[in-house]
Amino acid sequence: MRILVSDPVSAQGVELLQKEYEVDVKIKLPIEELIKIIPQYDALVVRSETKVTKAVIEAAANLKVIGRAGVGVDNIDVEAATQKGIIVLNAPEGNTIAATEHTMAMMLALARNVPQAHASLKNGQWLRSKLMGVEMRGKTLGILGLGRIGSGVAKRALAMEMNVVAYDPFINAEQAAAIGIQLLELDEIFPLADFITLHLPFTSETKYLLNKERFAKMKPSVRIINCARGGVIHEGDLAEAIEQGIVAGAAIDVFEKEPVNPENPLLKLDQVIVTPHLGASTAEAQVGVAVDVAKGIIAALKGEPIATAVNMAPIQSHVLEVIRPYFNLAEKMGCLAINLAEGRITAVDVEYNGEISEVDTKMLTTAMIKGLLNSILTEHINYVNAPGVAKSRGIKIREVKSKETANFANLITVRVYTDKKTHVVAGTLFGHEEGRIVMIDGYRVDVEPQGWLIVGLHLDRPGMIGYVGTILGTDGININSMQVGRTEVTGTNIMVMSVDSDVPAATMLKIKAVDGILGAKMINFCVI
C-alpha cells in the first residue's frame, strides 16, 4: 500500500507510516499534478493547504482514506469522499492547546497593540500615547463555538477575570455551567461583548456568521478574534465595520482564501493584527497531530475501527474500549449469517445482550453489515459506505438491546431475514479477545470464525460425518476441527467442519448429494 503526504507534517508521523507502508512526501503539488498521481495511492495525508476537491476524489481510484493532521476538514470534499466509500479522519486533539494559546496571544496582542508597537519601534518610532490599550479584566468575552478550543479559551479568560458568555447550540447549559460560564443566544451576545472570539467549524451554517447586520448589533468598542476559519466572517463587511468605527479592531489568523491576497482590505487596516494561519503551529501540536493521524491511517488501512473518522458515527474512547474486541467477531458473524441465508435479504436484526448493550453499539452493527455485504458484493464495503449500501439495497437494519443474558456475560445475535427463511447466528468472546460462534440456527456450537468452514445440516443418524470426511479426504482437503450441534428437537443435527483450504464447488456438490445431508454451505472467512 502507498501513502501520499501532501502537506508538511512532522517527521514522527511520517516515520510511523513508513514502518508499515511506502510513503511519498510531495509538498505544494499543483492540483493538476495531484489529480494525475492520486490513483497510485491508498491513503492521503493533508493539513489545510491541499484542497482535496471532488475532482481529486473522482480521480482517486485506489484511495481508501484521507487523514487530516489537524481539526478542520473544510479543505476536503467529505461528501464526495463518503459517496466513494473513502474514510475521512482527522486528528482533533493534538492542536487544541496550540490554537487555544494562539487565541489568547492574539487577544492580548490586540488589546495592547503589541504588533503595531513592535513594528513602529523597529521603525525608529517611540509611540507611547498613540498605542493606548485596554484591559481584559472585567471585560465580557463572547465565545462563539464552545468546543475543545472555545472551552479552553473560556477557562483561560476566566483566569484573567473576564466575564465569559458563549453561544453554541450543540452544548447544553450544564456543560457550560461546568466550565463556569453562561450560554446565550447569538444576538444576546452582541450588545454585551467587549471581545468576541470564534471557535466553530466552517460549514454552510456558519459561513459569514459575522456580517454587516451582526456587526451593527455589536458594541463599537468590540474587538474580534478569529482563529477558526476565514469564511465564518465576511471579510469585506468586517473591514468596512472597522473603517466606520462600528468595530474597534480584529485579530485574524485565518482567511477565506489562503495564502491571503495582499490586496485583502483587512491587511490595510492598522486596527487589524494578523498571523498567517499559525494557530496549530507549535512543535508540540505538530508532533501530536502527525502521530494521531498516522495511527488513524494505519488503523483505516488495516480495516480496524477509527475513533476520529468524520464521515462515520464518532465513537467515544471509553465506548471504543468496550466494543473494540468484538469488531472482528461481528464482521465474521455477518459473513457467516449471509452465507447461510437463501433468498432475497430484507432485514437484519442485531441483538446485544449483557453489559455490551449499555454502550453505543452502532459501529459494531456497521462491522456486522460490512462483513455481510463484503461476502456478497464485488464493490469494497467499509465502515463508511456499509450503512448506505445496505439502505440502497433495501435492507432494514435494526438494533435490539437487553441487559438480560442467559449463558454468556455478553452475547451478540444476528438474525438475517429473507423472503424464504430467517437465519440466526450468535457469538460471544471467550476471555478478552477470542471471538466464538456459539449458536447457528438454534444449534449450540463452539466455533472459531476463521479460515474456511463447512456448515451442514443432516439427519441424526450414524455415519453422516464419516461420509463427509471421506469425500473431503478423497479430494485432498484437510479437516482441522469438527463438531456436531444438536437442538432439543431430535431428527436433525448441524455439523461444522473447519478445513485448511478452500473447498471446490465440485466437492460441495458431492457433500450435498449424500443421502441424509439436508444442506451444506461453505463459508470463506478469508474474503472479508
Ligand SMILES: NC(=O)C1=CN([C@@H]2O[C@H](COP(=O)(O)OP(=O)(O)OC[C@H]3O[C@@H](n4cnc5c(N)ncnc54)[C@H](O)[C@@H]3O)[C@@H](O)[C@H]2O)C=CC1
Ligand atoms: N487557526 C488554526 O490553526 C486552527 C484552527 N482550528 C479551527 O478551530 C475551530 C474549532 O476547533 P475545535 O474547538 O477543535 O472544534 P470542536 O468541534 O471541538 O468545537 C467546535 C464547536 O463549534 C460548535 N458549533 C458547530 N456548529 C455551530 C454553529 N452553527 N453555531 C455555533 N456553534 C457551532 C460545536 O458544537 C462545537 O462545540 C475549527 O474551525 C478548527 O478548524 C483548529 C485548530 C487550529
Ligand SMILES: O=C(O)C(=O)COP(=O)(O)O
Ligand atoms: O487544525 C486546524 O483546523 C487548523 O486550522 C490547523 O491548520 P494547519 O494544519 O496548520 O494547516
